[in-house]
Amino acid sequence: MASREKTEQIRQQIIKSTDDLLYRKGFNLMSFSDIAEAANVPRGNIYYYFKTKDEVLAAIIEYRIEQMQNMLNDWDKTIKTPLERLKRFAQVPLKEMDNVTQYGCPMGTLNAELGKTQYELQHIARIQYDTFLKWLKKQFNELTPDKNAGNLALHLLVQTQGLSVVAHSYADKTLVRREVKNIENWLESLV
Amino acid sequence: MASREKTEQIRQQIIKSTDDLLYRKGFNLMSFSDIAEAANVPRGNIYYYFKTKDEVLAAIIEYRIEQMQNMLNDWDKTIKTPLERLKRFAQVPLKEMDNVTQYGCPMGTLNAELGKTQYELQHIARIQYDTFLKWLKKQFNELTPDKNAGNLALHLLVQTQGLSVVAHSYADKTLVRREVKNIENWLESLV
């Protein structure tokens, strides 16, 4: 039982360090050697914890969604109005500016990569979007009950994804600031 | 001389068929075997026309930009007002809906893929954006000379890239229609 705990602990360690690796290299360029090195675990050992690379991805997505849920719960608790909560979401690219300009959006780049030929994996990666969209929809419903909250949520996602792609392509931090400000103005205009 | 022409002809044939392949598979999953098969040229022969995969990419980008320039010149000639020209640009994802929902935006997905670790290649791929942005800026300058045309051009690019990413992730054609309409409304509101 103690050993099962240890197994789970190492598994979590692999997931955590590989999460960042996946973000920085993308799925197809991320090798098992990379994973082993990042997690500081002997190469062959990874296969004891994950049978395939696909399983590693699934575990990372699960981990990411858990983190996201914690963050969203925290926002629900600490941020009082739906408008401020939506603004907080829009500010993610701003707070993650260095990463976004260097590696793009972790969700968007992964979905774009997997969406071309690796459909099953993309469907797993997409759950990250689902999680945000569900929460955004709830916020928009509170903000403007008469408008279509689902479409507003998607539109907000479109904006953040678009700015991430272009900011990443040009490593342009000014663009992030300008576009986030623009989103905030749009959100305020809805009330 | 006739043989040099023939060489150039086959080279063009490889570029043209590989252009589509690059779009559908992405750069890193596109192999020389794929290229040879798509171009209907024996596998080893590709190396006679292109020394490396990077060279193939550079040639495809050059080809794409040539095509883009022709298209933009055509729009300049046949579409009379800057507003209509800008709308025409915004409608590209609409006219390419099947492709966009299945493979994403050809420019955006390539930049996102290469931007993580393949900087030099991404700088080449980015020229596609540059070409559009230059043209868009000109149109915005005509449309609203008092506003910052460069920022408006980038904002329009952000919108189209964002809708492409999300539409691709969800294979959602309704989203394309709705977001393109939204962009058109925004463009009209500028005048």
Added chain:
DNA sequence: GTCTATATGAAGATAGAC
């Protein structure tokens, strides 16, 4: 110029010693 055969390396994955 055209094509086949092959070199070389790295990937994902497995077998089996400890």
Added chain:
DNA sequence: GTCTATCTTCATATAGAC
């Protein structure tokens, strides 16, 4: 459970016959 050695496959790339 841990780790090494290795299998297999497929990638880029090249050598050299025709």
